[in-house]
Amino acid sequence: MANNHYQTLNQAKLHWDESQRPISQAFDDVYFSKASGLDETRYVFLQHNGLPERWQKTTFIHRPFVIAETGFGTGLNFLCTWQAFIQHAPEDARLHFVSVEKFPLNINDLEQSLALWPELKPLADQLIAAYPLPIPGFHRRHFDQGRVQLTLIQGDASECFSSLESRVDAWFLDGFAPAKNPDMWTPELFQSIRRLSDKGTTVATFTAAGIVRNGLKAAGFEVKKVKGFGHKRHMVCGELILDAEGQAVQTVNPAPDVVPVEPLPLAKPWMKTPWFKPPCTVNHSNKQHIAIIGAGIAGTTTAQALARHGFNITLIEQHDQAGKEGSGNRQGVLYIKLGTEPSSHSRFYLSGFEFSRHYFNNLQKQLSRTDFKELIWQACGVLQLAYTEKEVKRQKRFIERNNFPDMLLKAVTAEQASELSGTPLQQSGLWFPQAGWARPDIICQQLSQHSNIKRVTGQFVDKLQPADSGWSLLDKDGKTLLKADQVIIACAASTKHFAQTAWLPTKAIRGQTTYLQTTAQTPELKTVVCHEGYIAPALDNTLCLGASFNLKDDEKELRESDQQHNLNLLSEAMPTFAGQLNHSGVDTGTLSGKVGFRCASPDYVPLTGPAPVYKEMLERFALLRHDATKVPDAAPAYYPGLWLNTGHGSRGLASAPLCAEVLAAYIAEQPMPLERELVNALQPSRFIIRGLIRDKL
Ligand SMILES: Cc1cc2nc3c(=O)[nH]c(=O)nc-3n(C[C@H](O)[C@H](O)[C@H](O)COP(=O)(O)OP(=O)(O)OC[C@H]3O[C@@H](n4cnc5c(N)ncnc54)[C@H](O)[C@@H]3O)c2cc1C
Numbered sequence: 038m039a040n041n042h043y044q045t046l047n048q049a050k051l052h053w054d055e056s057q058r059p060i061s062q063a064f065d066d067v068y069f070s071k072a073s074g075l076d077e078t079r080y081v082f083l084q085h086n087g088l089p090e091r092w093q094k095t096t097f098i099h100r101p102f103v104i105a106e107t108g109f110g111t112g113l114n115f116l117c118t119w120q121a122f123i124q125h126a127p128e129d130a131r132l133h134f135v136s137v138e139k140f141p142l143n144i145n146d147l148e149q150s151l152a153l154w155p156e157l158k159p160l161a162d163q164l165i166a167a168y169p170l171p172i173p174g175f176h177r178r179h180f181d182q183g184r185v186q187l188t189l190i191q192g193d194a195s196e197c198f199s200s201l202e203s204r205v206d207a208w209f210l211d212g213f214a215p216a217k218n219p220d221m222w223t224p225e226l227f228q229s230i231r232r233l234s235d236k237g238t239t240v241a242t243f244t245a246a247g248i249v250r251n252g253l254k255a256a257g258f259e260v261k262k263v264k265g266f267g268h269k270r271h272m273v274c275g276e277l278i279l280d281a282e283g284q285a286v287q288t289v290n291p292a293p294d295v296v297p298v299e300p301l302p303l304a305k306p307w308m309k310t311p312w313f314k315p316p317c318t319v320n321h322s323n324k325q326h327i328a329i330i331g332a333g334i335a336g337t338t339t340a341q342a343l344a345r346h347g348f349n350i351t352l353i354e355q356h357d358q359a360g361k362e363g364s365g366n367r368q369g370v371l372y373i374k375l376g377t378e379p380s381s382h383s384r385f386y387l388s389g390f391e392f393s394r395h396y397f398n399n400l401q402k403q404l405s406r407t408d409f410k411e412l413i414w415q416a417c418g419v420l421q422l423a424y425t426e427k428e429v430k431r432q433k434r435f436i437e438r439n440n441f442p443d444m445l446l447k448a449v450t451a452e453q454a455s456e457l458s459g460t461p462l463q464q465s466g467l468w469f470p471q472a473g474w475a476r477p478d479i480i481c482q483q484l485s486q487h488s489n490i491k492r493v494t495g496q497f498v499d500k501l502q503p504a505d506s507g508w509s510l511l512d513k514d515g516k517t518l519l520k521a522d523q524v525i526i527a528c529a530a531s532t533k534h535f536a537q538t539a540w541l542p543t544k545a546i547r548g549q550t551t552y553l554q555t556t557a558q559t560p561e562l563k564t565v566v567c568h569e570g571y572i573a574p575a576l577d578n579t580l581c582l583g584a585s586f587n588l589k590d591d592e593k594e595l596r597e598s599d600q601q602h603n604l605n606l607l608s609e610a611m612p613t614f615a616g617q618l619n620h621s622g623v624d625t626g627t628l629s630g631k632v633g634f635r636c637a638s639p640d641y642v643p644l645t646g647p648a649p650v651y652k653e654m655l656e657r658f659a660l661l662r663h664d665a666t667k668v669p670d671a672a673p674a675y676y677p678g679l680w681l682n683t684g685h686g687s688r689g690l691a692s693a694p695l696c697a698e699v700l701a702a703y704i705a706e707q708p709m710p711l712e713r714e715l716v717n718a719l720q721p722s723r724f725i726i727r728g729l730i731r732d733k734l
């Protein structure tokens with residue numbers, strides 16, 4: 038990204054007509070028909086895309102039916118589609134709705150608009166609860182246990198669709214009328230529509246304006262002008278018809294007054310970075326068997342994401358239970374540290390944080406409907422103290438340069454920080470009101486439970502061997518533990534144990550947390566406080582503080598010096614609170630805690646994606662060693678059906694759930710939950726390419 042500020046969004050400014058329908062002030066246009074918004078959506082977008090009939094096809098049991106929309110607005114089209122899908126689609130069919138919105142409604146206006154449709158209330162309430170903050174970029178949400186998914190992308194339609202990777206089955210071209218909003222209907226938008234469409238993709242739009250018909254025709258669609266909704270004379274619908282070579286064909290005459298148009302050249306975004314081109318899907322069936330090695334937060338979130346898509350998962354773990362290693366802490370903090378400038382690292386973690394907090398909210402809600410009553414997540418807020426002069430300056434610069442919504446983060450004085458946390462603090466800081474702490478161990482155990490997930494515990498996978506059309510997983514004696522069509526390696530630092538992935542530049546970093554029992558005199562801490570270490574509010578009369586950070590250290594037992602280190606960090610950052618704990622005379626040898634190993638990558642971004650064949654990649658892209666400006670005309674080499682999800686470092690709670698979605702998007706043929714640039718930033722092969730460019734490999 039050329040811009041060195043995080044992008045911001047302008048929210049929609051509305052006024053309301055005599056029937057309380059929203060009107061855009063900027064565009065002076067309606068969000069839906071004055072006659073009936075519901076009937077308009079059903080007529081224009083559903084009926085003219087052949088819905089709900091097309092949902093009956095078995096193809097959409099193997100992969101989700103993907104709808105893409107320009108202009109999410111009030112979400113009416115999404116809610117109507119979701120309602121029709123529940124009513125008419127087969128039970129095992131899945132829907133994925135992608136929508137781009139440049140001027141999102143604020144939450145109050147959204148609620149007021151959706152109150153117009155009482156029949157949609159049960160769905161509208163779920164959308165309102167899941168509605169993203171006004172932060173640009175991709176926001177993925179799950180509804181109905183993941184049967185219906187929404188990817189709401191906040192930003193400009195042309196820009197956002199050009200960075201989306203997906204296959205779209207039907208387009209809802211909404212957006213204000215071209216006469217009032219010509220900027221949206223760009224050639225780049227139509228080029229993306231062509232790139233994301235395939236044989237049989239349909240399109241429907243409320244408008245019959247020439248710019249739209251010509252754009253669609255140039256994108257290869259066969260376009261028809263038909264009767265519009267209500268008082269409107271015409272609207273347009275169409276279909277992409279491809280010949281055996283994948284070339285668009287117009288089988289009937291287009292709408293009579295369409296002028297001849299030049300076909301748009303096909304967009305080929307992978308030309309600039311061919312080394313990141315994703316592999317072709319191994320097999321178009323979700324009945325495949327996928328083995329996942331490692332039942333930490335990375336493995337269990339991935340198992341859930343794929344199980345929801347109907348895959349048969351075997352989750353294989355060396356311990357007797359999930360969540361015993363890095364993810365075995367009593368309390369982990371969902372937090373992020375954003376750079377002053379929007380690097381890929383910061384943009385990825387911002388997306389991951391936003392996704393995770395909705396994910397944990399949902400999980401807590403789902404569990405509360407069962408017999409399971411434990412707290413697994415508490416959004417108590419996180420304070421990031423400016424604990425050194427350098428950090429004070431960094432936070433000041435960060436706040437001055439950027440403009441984030443207060444609901445995401447804001448600067449607070451020492452007095453405000455003290456008020457929020459319930460304990461006197463001497464430093465100013467950043468306040469993340471929606472952040473909090475989670476119980477990673479219990480979350481892993483809960484996520485491993487699904488009818489499509491088989492748990493195999495107490496088994497260490499020693500080797501991976503290609504077999505038939507998939508992989509054999511062998512133990513130390515060379516005995517086959519199981520065979521699977523595809524394998525996902527999610528075993529943190531031990532990923533390097535396998536011959537195929539031994540080249541990975543990851544490091545294990547030892548960490549130790551300290552548990553302190555509270556007494557009746559212990560002051561109540563209301564928020565998580567992060568400094569050089571961190572402390573979370575007490576859970577079951579125990580405070581969890583952490584954490585030490587040691588490279589090249591494989592000691593698995595608790596160490597007194599590390600307990601002391603954690604206590605010292607607390608005393609330095611929060612002297613009043615630490616003083617009230619009365620731990621100064623405590624024998625650190627009697628304290629409990631937990632040792633774990635983080636798996637960090639050189640750029641502190643996870644490694645999620647297809648497993649490259651190291652030697653082959655070096656050969657295919659060798660040209661980069663001599664001249665990094667020359668893009669070799671080569672395809673990347675991947676082990677078929679072998680994937681990685683590791684390198685979650687110190688922030689697995691913010692990164693793992695979203696990375697699981699990325700893997701599910703590769704494997705289950707659904708839209709990516711992140712823009713292409715960030716999906717590439719996660720690709721394990723980036724280290725091979727960087728090494729070649731720097732001539733280090
Ligand atoms: C002390 C400490 C404090 C932390 N605090 C936070 C925090 O506050 N917030 C935060 O977001 N993150 C925190 N982290 C980081 C976070 O815990 C990790 O990012 C996260 O746990 C990584 O999850 P994972 O699934 O990749 O790895 P793990 O949880 O380590 O899971 C890997 C699993 O693979 C299994 N396995 C390994 N090899 C094999 C094999 N060959 N066969 C079978 N099974 C195998 C292991 O037994 C393990 O269960 C902390 C880490 C530590 C160590």
Ligand SMILES: C[S@@+](CC[C@H](N)C(=O)[O-])C[C@H]1O[C@@H](n2cnc3c(N)ncnc32)[C@H](O)[C@@H]1O
Pocket residue numbers: 049067068069107108109110111112113114115137138139140141192193194195211212213218220221
């Ligand atoms: C008619 S409304 C859409 C109504 C919506 N589909 C619904 O169900 O409520 C048009 C929407 O397009 C959005 N929009 C306008 N220009 C845009 C652009 N360039 N990129 C993305 N969205 C845009 C507007 O902010 C507005 O929300």
